[in-house]
Amino acid sequence: MPELPEVEVVRAGLAPAMTGARILSVAVHDERALTRHPAGAADFVARIEGAEVATVARRGKFLWMPLVAAGGEARSAIVGHLGMSGQLLLRRPDAAAERHERIRLYVEHPQHGELAVVFADQRTFGSLAVDALVPTGDGRAAGWGSAEPLIPSQVVHIARDPMDEAFQDRVFRAALRTRSSAIKRVLLDQGVISGVGNIYADESLWAARIHPETPASALSTVAVNRLLAEVRAVLEKALAEGGTSFDAQYVNVNGQAGYFAHSLNAYGREGELCARCGGPIRRESFMNRSSHYCPRCQRR
């Protein structure tokens, strides 16, 4: 559910409160929220207490906060992934526990004073970790919110997202040419293009009038360019509307829902009429999940 726009809303919400903040203490309520930190809760806590957060960065659906030890450079970062239902919420330090609260960071910011950052996650597919920062492969800044060419080692294999200025359309086109897999599968492959999940894959393919099971290598350059343009347009519009909320699982750092669900043309609209041609939207099982598309204007 949280895809690039939702994660970016969270990043942008955290950044002003976390940049320059010092981590005072940490409470781990549920160690399952540390599945990306195999050394466990005590190690996690020891590595971040007392550190200062340099910024809040994002690539695709991954977030990270580089940590600066007193007077030094950032060599490690808190990495977060929201999974299906994760939330990062800004609260007063004495706020009551959230329903699915897993981890709470107590921080002090020079201007905003003491705050709590709450990681809540109903389904526990999300998690936090402390990870080493390593150089990016191309020497460019690692992602949104990051001026440095340093990226958590856990995120190295994640491709740049299509809203990243260092994303290379040419490399993406070349990757598609070598793949016989369905284009939807490739859009969901975070090692090829990151940030796109099931909802925005369906929306982008609908907008580009491409059938989700078209072999990637069968797409013309014109079609690939159209698809990339639509991926970007869909992500940008969703970001401008604060993301897609179907239920209480996706909210911004203040607990508020986004509005993009009202703008969906394919996802979740099985049986409703296509806004472009008036034919019924179809839902099919695909890769153990659902694909929604218009069989009339998204021909194979």
Next chain:
DNA sequence: CCTGCCTCCTGATGGC
């Protein structure tokens, strides 16, 4: 490298 399949997990929903 590629694909298909499976796993983690909780809560909402629908059929009976």
Next chain:
DNA sequence: TGCCATCAGGAGGCAG
């Protein structure tokens, strides 16, 4: 009314 099955899907792992 309760009970059980199904579904939601991000990401990583594994077999072939």
